[in-house]
Amino acid sequence: MKTLSLFLLLAALVTPSIADEKMVIRFDNGDHFQGMLGGIDGESVLWKSNAIFGTQAFSLERVTDISLPPSNELELPEGNHVAVATLTNGDEVRGSLLNLTEKEIVILTSFAGELTFRRDMVAKLDIEDRPELFYVGPTGMDGWVQSDDGGWTYDAGALICEMGSSIGRDIGRHDKIKIAFDIAWKEGARFRLYTHADSDDPDEMQNGFELVCQSQYAYMRKRVTRNNRTESMTIGTTGGVREFQEREKARVEILHDLVNGRVRFILDGRIVADWREPAPIPDKMGGFIHFSADRSNDTRISRIRITSWDGTIEGEWREAPAGFLNIEEEPEDEDPKPEEENPDIVLRNGDRIEGTIAGIKDGKVRLDTSFKEFDIPVSRLRSFPLRTAEEAADPELCWEPIRRNGDVRAWFVDGGRITFQLTGLKDGALVGTSQTFGEAAFELDAFSRLEFNLYPRGYPKAGE
Structure with missing residues (x-):
C-alpha cells in the first residue's frame, strides 16, 4: 500500500507544460524507451510508453537516467547579476x-x-554579469538548417548525426559571445564547430571561424574575404587534448571576442588553450553557427547555451607564441600551488x-x-x-555532502546541476532533501536530465 500511495502521489509529476512531449528512460544494459514518467519511489519507476503494454514498473536499480524535454530557456530571477x-x-x-x-x-x-x-x-x-540569452536548446529541429536531408535527427534534447553532415542556425552577430554545449561521441572525437559564419552552408562560408577537433588535437582557422579573395589562416592550435581520446563526452565552452580577437577554448572546465587572431575584422563576420560531425562516431550535441559574454578572462591568459604548438602534458607529481x-x-x-x-x-x-x-x-x-x-584545510570548516544510496543528480538546462534525495511531489514540482540546502521543491522543466544510481552499490541509504 505504501508503494501504491507513493505512485498515486507522484503520478501528477508530469506537468501540463511538458505533458505532450516525450521523455526517454535508459537502463544499465543500454535499453531505452520513449514515453512518460508516471511515478517514482525509492525502489521503482512507473513508465508509460506506446512501446510497451500500458504502464510498467521498473526497478530503479537498473535505471541510469531519464531525459526530459528541455524548456526553451531557463529564466533567471530578477536582479542585475x-x-x-x-x-x-x-x-x-x-x-x-x-x-x-x-x-x-x-x-x-x-x-x-x-x-x-x-x-x-x-x-x-x-x-x-547577467548575460543576454541568444539560444538555449535544442528543443526540436525548428530553426536548424541541414547540409543533407536526414543527416541529423532530434531526440530527447539532443541533435544526433546520422551521416557525415552539418547542421546550423542563425543566432545573430555579436561582438562578445560564449558558446557552450555537451558533445558525446564513439571511438575518438571528430567534429567541427563553425562560428560567426556568413552563410547557412559552412562549405560556402567566406567569413567566419572553424574549430577543428580530432584525435588529440584542436585548432581554429579564420576565413576572411579581402579584395574578392577568401583567405584562410590558422589562429591557434593545441595538441595533447587527452579528453578526445580518453573520454566519450565533454562540455565544450568557447569564449570569443571579435573586437580584440581573443578566444578561449575550455573542456569540462579545463582551459585547453588561449588564442588570439591577428588583425580582427568583426564587421565582416556573420551570425550563423554550425556543427559538423563524422557519421562513424555517433555524435550527439545537447545542452547548447549561447549567451553574451562580458569579456572577463578568469585567471591567467595563456596565449602561446605565434607558430608554437601547445602540448598539454600531465604534471609530474608536482605539489599543488598553495592557496x-x-x-x-x-x-x-x-x-x-x-x-x-x-x-x-x-x-x-x-x-x-x-x-x-x-x-x-x-x-x-x-x-x-x-x-x-x-x-x-580544516575538515570541520569545509565539508563535502555524504553520498547516499538513492541520490539523484538533476542537470539544469544551463549546464549546472544539483544532487539530492528525491522524496516526493509538491505543487507539481520535484521535492528533495540535501545536507547542502535542507529541503526544496524544484520545477521539473528546469531540468534536462535526471541521473540515478550515481555511486557503486554499498553506499548507505538516507537515514542509515
Whole structure:
C-alpha cells in the first residue's frame, strides 16, 4: 500500500507544460524507451510508453537516467547579476545573491525560490554579469538548417548525426559571445564547430571561424574575404587534448571576442588553450553557427547555451607564441600551488581589495577592510573568498555532502546541476532533501536530465 500511495502521489509529476512531449528512460544494459514518467519511489519507476503494454514498473536499480524535454530557456530571477555557487561536491547553481553570513549563503533561483546553502559546503561563489540569452536548446529541429536531408535527427534534447553532415542556425552577430554545449561521441572525437559564419552552408562560408577537433588535437582557422579573395589562416592550435581520446563526452565552452580577437577554448572546465587572431575584422563576420560531425562516431550535441559574454578572462591568459604548438602534458607529481593565505576580494574591473564581507542587504555588500567599512552593489563583485587557506584545510570548516544510496543528480538546462534525495511531489514540482540546502521543491522543466544510481552499490541509504 505504501508503494501504491507513493505512485498515486507522484503520478501528477508530469506537468501540463511538458505533458505532450516525450521523455526517454535508459537502463544499465543500454535499453531505452520513449514515453512518460508516471511515478517514482525509492525502489521503482512507473513508465508509460506506446512501446510497451500500458504502464510498467521498473526497478530503479537498473535505471541510469531519464531525459526530459528541455524548456526553451531557463529564466533567471530578477536582479542585475548572476551568482554562481559551486558546491564542494561539484554541483553548480545560478541565481541572485540575497544574503551571506558566517554559516549560510542565500540564493534566489527561478526554479526553487530561495535556497539556503551551508557555507561550509560551498567551495566558491562567483558573481557574473547577467548575460543576454541568444539560444538555449535544442528543443526540436525548428530553426536548424541541414547540409543533407536526414543527416541529423532530434531526440530527447539532443541533435544526433546520422551521416557525415552539418547542421546550423542563425543566432545573430555579436561582438562578445560564449558558446557552450555537451558533445558525446564513439571511438575518438571528430567534429567541427563553425562560428560567426556568413552563410547557412559552412562549405560556402567566406567569413567566419572553424574549430577543428580530432584525435588529440584542436585548432581554429579564420576565413576572411579581402579584395574578392577568401583567405584562410590558422589562429591557434593545441595538441595533447587527452579528453578526445580518453573520454566519450565533454562540455565544450568557447569564449570569443571579435573586437580584440581573443578566444578561449575550455573542456569540462579545463582551459585547453588561449588564442588570439591577428588583425580582427568583426564587421565582416556573420551570425550563423554550425556543427559538423563524422557519421562513424555517433555524435550527439545537447545542452547548447549561447549567451553574451562580458569579456572577463578568469585567471591567467595563456596565449602561446605565434607558430608554437601547445602540448598539454600531465604534471609530474608536482605539489599543488598553495592557496593565498588571505585571498583578496576581486571586483568586476579587476581591482582587488583585502577584506571580508560583513553582510548583504538590499542588493548591496558591506565590505570590511583595514581602512574602512563601505557598501558596494553586489553586481560590482567578481569573486571573494569564503574561507582562508587555513580554514579550507580544516575538515570541520569545509565539508563535502555524504553520498547516499538513492541520490539523484538533476542537470539544469544551463549546464549546472544539483544532487539530492528525491522524496516526493509538491505543487507539481520535484521535492528533495540535501545536507547542502535542507529541503526544496524544484520545477521539473528546469531540468534536462535526471541521473540515478550515481555511486557503486554499498553506499548507505538516507537515514542509515
